[in-house]
Amino acid sequence: MKSDTIVAIATPSERAGAIGIIRISGSNALKIAEEMFSAKGWCKETIIPNKMYLGKIKTKNFLDKAFCMYCKAPHSYTGEDVIEFHSHGGIAILRGIVREIVDRGARPAEAGEFTRRAYLNGKMDLAESEGIADMINAESEAEIMQAFRLMSGEISKAIVEASNHLLEAASNLEAALDYPEEVAEDVITPTLVELKKAKEKLTKTLKDSENRRYITEGINIALAGLTNVGKSSLMNALLRDDRAIVTDIPGTTRDVLKESFMLDGVKINVFDTAGIRESQDKVEKIGIERAKKAIEGADIVLFVMDASLEETKEELSLYEYIKDKKHIRIENKGDIVKYPRKADITIEANTSKNVDKLISLIMKKTGVEKSLNGMMLTRERHIYAVKEALAHLEEAIKAYGLVPTECTLVDIKAAYASLLKITGEDLSESIVDKIFSKFCVGK
């Protein structure tokens, strides 16, 4: 697991299609790049630093064209050996590349870690440092906010459980070491059980998360509006064919149509609701109920209005119904605005005009925007942390009983610390607290 080579996506959150830059820094950067990138003249003996090489990047799942540049220490941003890959910016591609780099021994960087290294190596560019400060914490805040939400409930539960087993294990052994005369009970056997349980949990978590291709939750968007205002066209515009459509939930009636697509690593679920109005029709009533539910469960409601028609009483009462939810008022049919209304944005769903702007607005209003960059990395970090914890844990179990307790504790605490990086808790006092809540010690 040893590595002080770090990797991160350096480009800000641009949507699919743009160029993405992945940066690696550390003593293994060049070695990793040599292994996974090939181009004319790209070999250790002949590489010219600071030159862009066009070539092929290879991961387990795909082969893609990319540029690669090597900045030799100390003449780089961080002062260490740095590799930059400029690739297609699609989410799957960027993630695939990062994962490959991690598999080859790099570690996903913490928020601001490149900058920190630059500082420590006396390489901090003053001009560059202006303005970075705000970004770093914004990024890390958003990550903390999103991290657990984006992890499926099951996985986060498993991580918490595993770290609890490790806490039990560490406090058992520490209590016996710090209070050898007072802890009379056998802690050795139950501790091994805790370690094995933690290992089992982590192994399963890792397997689950590797199998899971997409984040299970995501942003829920409800499209609301009267009939024929252009909801379906907007739906189609959102689901441009260059975006991967994820699922078509079976059993969804035409009353509430759900479509999902991936946007920069976030799953977006769009619910197109039927027009909500009073109705005696039994079938329609069911549809209306579903629509109401979709609106209730939405993170944001897109309220679509037809600018070519006059504002009706029906429209007003429908707006009344959603106005307390987070929402965006959208004026559609922007090419024929006859009756302008108060709106957050004007679009043309048919020609996709301003739909990109609408997406930015959605991202901003739902608070996902600032986290986009971090999120994907956060996931990689989590996976890395679990792997790291597992490696320490395996060593602890392997040597259990063969080495003195204080040595086993080095591995247990390292595993525990890795998991705490995910849950964000503080290691130092938690073990002491656990000792005193569990054992009657101290005199």
Added chain:
Amino acid sequence: MYELKNNKYEAIVIGAGHAGVEAANALAVRGHKTLILSLSLDGIANMACNPNIGGTGKAHLVKEVDALGGLMGEVADIATIQTRTLNSANGPAVHSLRAQVDKMLYQRTMKKRLEEIKNLDILEGEAKQIIVDENNKICGVETALGAKYFAEVVILATGVYLNSRIIIGDHSEWTGPSGFKGSTLLTQNLIDLGLDIRRFKTGTPPRLLASSIDFSKMEIQEGHLGNPKFSSMTDFDLRNDHPCFLTYTTKESHKIILDNLDRSPLFNGDITGTSTRYCPSVEDKIVKFRDKERHQVFIEPEGADTHEMYAQGLSTSLPFDVQEALVRSVPGLEKAKITRYGYGIEYDCMNPLELLPSLGLKKYKGLFAAGQINGTSGYEEAAAQGLIAGINASKQIRGEEPFILRRDQAYIGVLIDDLTTKGTNEPYRMMTSRAEHRLYLRQDNADLRLTEIGRELGLVSDERYDRYLKKEKELKEIRKNLSEKYKVKDIEYIFERRGETLPKTEGVLAKELLKRNYITSEDLREISPTFASFSPENVKIIETELKYEGYLRKQKRAIKESLRLESVKLPEDMDYLNIDGLRIEARQKLNKVKPLTVAQAERISGVNPADITVLLLYLRKKNAKTNIDDSCSPETDE
């Protein structure tokens, strides 16, 4: 007003307990004319509670104090009447020497030592106030008598004496421990100086008359042989002729306590000070762990010249009649005569976040604090702080940079960093689990880690230094011989003895042997005349280094980055509240602690790695503006 003639000092230490004596010694040995004040000269280095020195984590502190030229180790060795090594079943990093100490002998020996120190005056008296001039500069101390003593540095080492109140059931008095009077005047002065004063609580068990105890009903606990000593200056064998005894509380004891909880000041609200989880009272233990059938009670001698015994485990502030019943409910103590009742004691102390890692106060240059006033518990913790406060008070007088031990150098570093970075909400006790560098911070290498540093500080005598050099030299010799090779067929018996299979190779090196977990340095000394010629302790140290090697490397890797951040200094006067980009919580925490290095900032809970990067960016900008060279010279990785 009458003016004293000889009242000009360089340093004044208030309090002559375990912290005060070390502080005074360090100052005087470093050549400063020093005054130490004590409420009672019979209370110098008084062991008000348990009759032991050392134990887990604490032994390490004593060894470190000794390596730095402190007094505790030498005096403890002289006063020892029994020793045990705790954790001997585990590895050397957690082996902890624990000595039963003759309290009176300890006290007398320490008093005499102090009296013999050049540059040091000892005076009985109560400090009334710290004399501070209009620029908040420390000028000296005024006593209750109205006498003034002048010095540019003052060290507060007041222990549990500030506004101390002793509580036994519904009876309480404003007095100090062990029958000594308390200090009633100084707290108000400290509050007036704007310091954050709080109230902590601790306690002590009843003392019993040995002749009234039936020891046959208890497990005897003899000392262990072959233990190390606290001081590398000690040549004589430590006494080991006073056993301890182990007995247990009974169901009856628990019933007595539970029936009388309404009379317990801990539970009826009379005691408001924060007590510590590290030394719980017996009523605490029984309430908190109701399911536990019995609790240990160790009966330990208070000294060699007394028949009083200390009832470790029965610490209590219950009324005297309940104490009588409680004691008699314990097997072997049915007829025990109580000579002194147990009591709880509340006292004023200070929030350690008032302190810099030098143990100097942030608000007053020249004012230092050490020991229980800083929110710790324990003689050893106090001594360690006293030594550091004394050194730094001297550094201040000389205008030198403060002396700060890092967490990877010493338990003393861990202790002071914990106090000044995290603070504490209860009396703090050292534990080995607090030291992330535990495998390296051992009692067997405290002298190797710190003697050179102590020498530079001028605290290590020629004799002590020579002993250290001799040890270093022999270790070097031993390391040189680690490639000595043995034929497997010649040393078969060593493997057979342990029931292990023979190595497949023809020959095996000494270092390969020592790395195996079933082969000891004694085995090596048995098979090799070369190693037999070295001292067993030193071969053992090499064995320990080899056995820990892999784990030490792992630990080092985990903390490398933090070590780099230790070299990045933060100005004391930094205004964190106005640094853009820092989260509000981080701003507040940083502003409260005012860390001296970025590494210390990183250890504050509530400050995350992103905040640290923001801080580094801020430093870069700030230093660029003021044209200060901030280039730190980090070692290259790997």
